[in-house]
Amino acid sequence: MKKKVAILFGGQSTEHEVSRVSASSVLRNIDSSKYDVYPIGITKDGKWFEYTGSIENIENGDWEKDEFYKNPNGQEILFNREVDVVFPVLHGLYGEDGTVQGLCKLLGLPCVGPGVMSSAVCMDKVYTKYVLENFEIKQAEYVVVNAFEYSKEKEKLIEKIEKELNYDVFIKPSNSGSSVGISKAHNRKELEQGLENALKYDRKILVEKAINAREVEVAVLGNDEPMAAIPGEIIPANEFYDYEAKYSNAESKLLIPANLSEEKLEFIKNEAIKIYKILDCAGLSRVDFLIDKDTKEVYLNEINTIPGFTKISMYPKMWQASGKGYSELISELIEFAIERNNI
Ligand SMILES: Nc1ncnc2c1ncn2[C@@H]1O[C@H](COP(=O)(O)OP(=O)(O)O)[C@@H](O)[C@H]1O
Numbered sequence: 001m002k003k004k005v006a007i008l009f010g011g012q013s014t015e016h017e018v019s020r021v022s023a024s025s026v027l028r029n030i031d032s033s034k035y036d037v038y039p040i041g042i043t044k045d046g047k048w049f050e051y052t053g054s055i056e057n058i059e060n061g062d063w064e065k066d067e068f069y070k071n072p073n074g075q076e077i078l079f080n081r082e083v084d085v086v087f088p089v090l091h092g093l094y095g096e097d098g099t100v101q102g103l104c105k106l107l108g109l110p111c112v113g114p115g116v117m118s119s120a121v122c123m124d125k126v127y128t129k130y131v132l133e134n135f136e137i138k139q140a141e142y143v144v145v146n147a148f149e150y151s152k153e154k155e156k157l158i159e160k161i162e163k164e165l166n167y168d169v170f171i172k173p174s175n176s177g178s179s180v181g182i183s184k185a186h187n188r189k190e191l192e193q194g195l196e197n198a199l200k201y202d203r204k205i206l207v208e209k210a211i212n213a214r215e216v217e218v219a220v221l222g223n224d225e226p227m228a229a230i231p232g233e234i235i236p237a238n239e240f241y242d243y244e245a246k247y248s249n250a251e252s253k254l255l256i257p258a259n260l261s262e263e264k265l266e267f268i269k270n271e272a273i274k275i276y277k278i279l280d281c282a283g284l285s286r287v288d289f290l291i292d293k294d295t296k297e298v299y300l301n302e303i304n305t306i307p308g309f310t311k312i313s314m315y316p317k318m319w320q321a322s323g324k325g326y327s328e329l330i331s332e333l334i335e336f337a338i339e340r341n342n343i
């Protein structure tokens with residue numbers, strides 16, 4: 001019998017649009033001989049609908065206006081356990097951060113990707129640092145800025161950042177994705193602007209020393225015996241890999257394999273698997289590194305537990321280059337979710 005899979009798309013985060021594109025790609029390529037799909041759209045204000053209209057409408061956002069194919073029973077499908085497994089093709093907060101994972105856990109439904117704790121820690125850049133620094137994983141030096149402290153002692157915090165990190169620095173909302181709210185500061189004025197902008201997205205901000213780096217990403221897949229695909233490299237079109245460079249600038253390049261020695265590729269794959277296990281990831285994650293162009297030192301940048309998932313996104317492309325096609329990858333992720341749920 002075919003398994004019933006809920007495909008969640010949209011969501012309440014700043015990455016709503018990106019999610020729709022990822023989910024459309026999943027819907028077009030999922031193996032329909034094995035799975036019956038239940039596409040469920042989540043609006044930016046958090047309403048859930050089953051959507052049985054066209055995939056194009058999901059991709060371009062018109063599904064929300066399509067009253068005929070939009071049914072207000074999105075959550076009931078989960079609550080009534082009408083499906084066997086949930087694939088949250090959602091990026092960012094309220095999707096990749098442990099919340100949807102928690103809902104599935106309460107309902108006893110297998111969910112693709114890491115569980116509650118792992119998703120939450122990986123979503124939060126500050127907590128990722130706190131955990132990994134206990135395991136000798138190299139990460140960029142940093143200072144944490146909290147909204148309340150910033151409002152009370154701005155000068156002191158700015159001085160601390162300048163003293164400990166010096167310029168340039170990256171300013172990131174702790175819970176961010178797709179580079180939203182992230183900026184690079186080359187001086188005090190940009191640092192202040194960057195902090196104030198980042199504080200619109202989160203009350204906890206990570207300020208990091210900028211590394212003159214190459215960006216290398218590793219796709220990891222599996223539960224107890226995770227495997228890593230051939231690492232890939234990003235060559236951003238802008239000064240750093242910002243939102244525009246990620247989604248609109250065709251000049252950004254993806255290189256698979258990353259232009260590194262066999263030895264270095266192997267090292268980075270092992271490092272990615274080690275991090276995946278420490279953070280108790282399951283199903284999938286993309287582990288992103290920064291490699292210092294001068295010292296060649298490898299730094300962890302971040303872990304994405306539901307990475308961009310269109311057919312031409314880095315995660316599926318790295319598996320493609322390693323011999324695993326897109327549809328096969330989707331099937332494996334669903335089966336890993338079911339396997340993990342049994343324990
Ligand atoms: N410490 C750093 N040094 C150099 N570049 C960085 C650093 N941190 C982030 N970047 C750049 O900013 C981009 C976005 O930061 P990242 O932490 O990956 O956030 P997001 O979760 O939004 O993808 C990275 O892809 C990279 O181009």
Ligand SMILES: [Mg+2]
Nearest residue numbers: 178179288302
């Ligand atoms: Mg990133």
